Amino acid sequence: xxxxxxxxxxxxxxxxxxxxxxxxxxxxxxxxxxxxxxxxxxxxxxxxxxxxxxxxxxxxxxxxxxxxxxxxxxxxxxxxxxxxxxxxxxxxxxxxxxxxxxxxxxxxxxxxxxxxxxxxxxxxxxxxxxxxxxxxxxxxxxxxxxxxxxxxxxxxxxxxxxxxxxxxxxxxxxxxxxxxxxxxxxxxxxxxxxxxxxxxxxxxxxxxxxxxxxxxxxxxxxx
Numbered sequence: 001x002x003x004x005x006x007x008x009x010x011x012x013x014x015x016x017x018x019x020x021x022x023x024x025x026x027x028x029x030x031x032x033x034x035x036x037x038x039x040x041x042x043x044x045x046x047x048x049x050x051x052x053x054x055x056x057x058x059x060x061x062x063x064x065x066x067x068x069x070x071x072x073x074x075x076x077x078x079x080x081x082x083x084x085x086x087x088x089x090x091x092x093x094x095x096x097x098x099x100x101x102x103x104x105x106x107x108x109x110x111x112x113x114x115x116x117x118x119x120x121x122x123x124x125x126x127x128x129x130x131x132x133x134x135x136x137x138x139x140x141x142x143x144x145x146x147x148x149x150x151x152x153x154x155x156x157x158x159x160x161x162x163x164x165x166x167x168x169x170x171x172x173x174x175x176x177x178x179x180x181x182x183x184x185x186x187x188x189x190x191x192x193x194x195x196x197x198x199x200x201x202x203x204x205x206x207x208x209x210x211x212x213x214x215x216x217x218x219x220x221x222x223x
Contacts, residue, residue: 056117060085061129071117076100078116079126087127087156091200098199101157101164102126108164110198127156130163139163142212150203158199162213165195169217187217 051070058065058078065083079085079102088111091099095110102111103125130137139159142148149155169185177194178185185191192210201209 054117056120058083058116058119058124059122060124061126067116069116071115073116074112075102075114075116075119075124076111079111079124085126085128088160089153089156091154091157096200097154097157098161099154099157101161101199103160103164106164106167108161125160127160130159137163138216139166139212142216143209146208146212146215148205148208148212149201150205154199154201154203158196158201158209161196161199162209162216165192166213166217169195187214189214192217 051072053068054071055066055068058067058075060079060083067078067082069078069082073082076088076090079088080090088102089099090112091097093112095113098110100110100112101108103109104119104122106123131140136144137159139162143155143159148158166187169187169191172185174181174185175191175194177190189210192213193206196209196213
């Protein structure tokens with residue numbers, strides 16, 4: 001049989017040349033190794049650098065709390081997870097329900113929306129710091145008296161928010177429903193509802209909450 005009429009003879013060179021041509025047609029990015037015909041090994045991904053820690057000392061309920069935290073740690077997570085003050089609740093984690101409300105320098109804030117490292121030296125007060133020993137804060141006593149809670153999940157935030165709100169009213173801050181901006185703020189039901197509208201009670205104990213705040217606002221000597 002004449003070998004010139006048989007199939008083309010395969011050689012190592014012809015195989016490699018065919019592979020290079022196929023790689024060019026298919027758009028392979030990695031260069032082929034001429035000696036072995038293997039693609040290069042993928043490069044290992046560089047490890048992400050560790051997030052630096054930051055020291056911060058929080059003044060919580062009259063006590064210094066030194067911490068070493070990830071700078072992205074919220075004040076709420078620092079209070080709950082690092083210090084162990086679990087009275088402040090994590091509800092929506094978006095600043096919409098008010099369950100995480102605490103007082104910072106006497107003003108109410110949503111602790112889920114602020115970073116712990118932003119409050120070096122600030123006076124932070126949580127629900128655990130409102131009572132004086134066995135003596136309940138006037139708001140706490142009023143909430144108990146008027147059944148201003150059911151499941152109780154939102155109650156710490158409601159009480160802290162109410163304490164901040166009463167301080168705002170005492171300072172003469174108006175709300176959107178205040179009729180006379182020059183007169184002393186009168187804590188009507190409409191005023192209380194408007195000023196507490198950032199705190200949601202999923203059990204809908206609102207009438208009792210309003211009654212408790214109205215009584216505490218009229219009788220409390222310390223807020």
